[in-house]
Amino acid sequence: MAYDIIKTENLTKTYDLTAEKIHAVNGVSLNIQQGDFVALMGPSGSGKTTLLDIMGCLDRISSGKLEVLGKDVSGVKENALVNIRRRGISFIFQDFLLISSLTALENVELPLYFSRQAQERSKSMEVLKKVGLAHRINHLPKQLSGGERQRVAIARALATSPKILLADEPTGNLDTKSAQEIFSLFKKLNKEENLTIIVATHNPKLGSQANKIVYLQDGKIIPKEKSSLN
């Protein structure tokens, strides 16, 4: 029933720095099924963010194979990746990255607008309600707390009804209480809407709430026992 929504085979991403080649992701083979709630765990520099960017079609791979939403995107050009992202991938970032000149509602409307979807207003209102911010829609990001900002970012990510939600350290800038609220929201979305969620985090307490945990170190997947986070 559940299909592999993301499939990687021997995935590699290298950066050519002047002196040496850096293998940010080094031969990762991974299957993520629709409806999974995956935590990518590992210390900083372990390749979590790069892997997340690649799976989200934000970055191109150096070698290996990548299938997203049933489509092989290994050789797809930068310009064409935007269409794949629009079709079902949303991002959440550590520092929220809301557009500071736009209100909460306008921020949420933005992806709908870029993907030329109708009824931006009603859809945006709906998702803002879902994340519990119906009363803050006309506030600018600077008028909101960190937790509220991240919830606006989540609403923005949900607006286009994505199939995959990628979150890069979504709670890194939040206090424990807000962080737990965000994770509870993830769990709820995963359970109630069968949304595939992949979260990069180095917080074991939060990571353990996912139904699948992938440990990374030096760009490679390692067994749980070897992870320094345990």
Added chain:
Amino acid sequence: MKFFIIAFKNLKRKKIRSVLTIGGVSIAVAVLVSLLAFDAGYQEGLSNDIDKMGYHVLVTAKGCPYEAATLMLKGGGGLRYMNEDVYGKIVDDPRVDMVTPQLVSTVYNQERADGRGGFAMYMGIEESFLKLKPWNKFKEGEWFSSAAADEVIMGYEAAEVEQRAVGDKIFIPGVEKILIVKGILERTGTQDDGVIFMPLKTAQGVFGLSGKLTGIGVKLKEIAMLSEFEEDLYNEPAIQVISLAQVRGTILNLIASAKVMANSVAIIAIFIAVIGVTNTILMSVFERTREIGVMKAIGASRMDIFRIIWIETTLICIFGGIFGNILAILGSSVVEHIIRQVLPYTPGGKLVLIAPSLLIFSFIATIVMGLIAGTYPALRASSMRPIEAIRTGD
């Protein structure tokens, strides 16, 4: 419409910077509009002045053609005189329809212009003057009582400046002569408005130039006879013939170099404004690198980003265009005043002519300018790779 809102809110973020950039564009546009308006106004004024001269050619004493052209239009200083007998020859020419002799003199008057001093222009004329210029009508009073009466007829502005009415006395400084105002002319929009006319004989007497003339205006029966007529008079040693067409050309030549200078200034102003806008937008693009990356990550295409940045520059230029036009309209009288001070000859009437078509032209030009100025920043923004853009701040 949403693109407009995003762009507009971006500009609002750095209000002072946006306002300053708009100010720069406004000034460039105002300079451009003023100069083009001056060009249009000057040409029209000149044509009006020349058309209302009433004659085809002016016969003057031999001398500098520029001086003669200036003389023809406004009198001017450094006048040369010719003998009256030339007039006799021209009158008898069968090709001539009408002819009018003139004796122009300028007198410095310390009390003019509220004590700052200035030249008053006097012109001795005969009745044929009015026949050649039938649009010269009396606002008050009438023609001189005799061909040598101690009387003057004042142009509309001359009467205003000197504050004289019919029956008042007028005193010419330096020549100790008192004349009576016999008539005041209506406004014609030409240089005649500023002249004080008197009978030719009186003028010759007052200025001690008996038997002398400064010019003879000639209207031919047919304009086609002009070159032949000029050719014949060319042999006369002491005189030269200036046709109106020549004068128009000479005057335009006189201001041509000034115009080139002014147009260069306008082009430089616009060039600077374009660079200023490009610089401002580029700076704001770099400041928003992460936001642009995010927009791309959440689905904006290259074209979407390009459009947002283009709209921002165009908005700046549209506002600049509106304020620039307003500035040009409000400042036109100041510009006019300055031009009148600077140029050797300026025609009557409105010198800075801001036509609606000029405003529309400048507005469109401003938008084009915005599109040009915005292209590079928009390209830079749209070609940013989302992942790199987002990670720059990390």
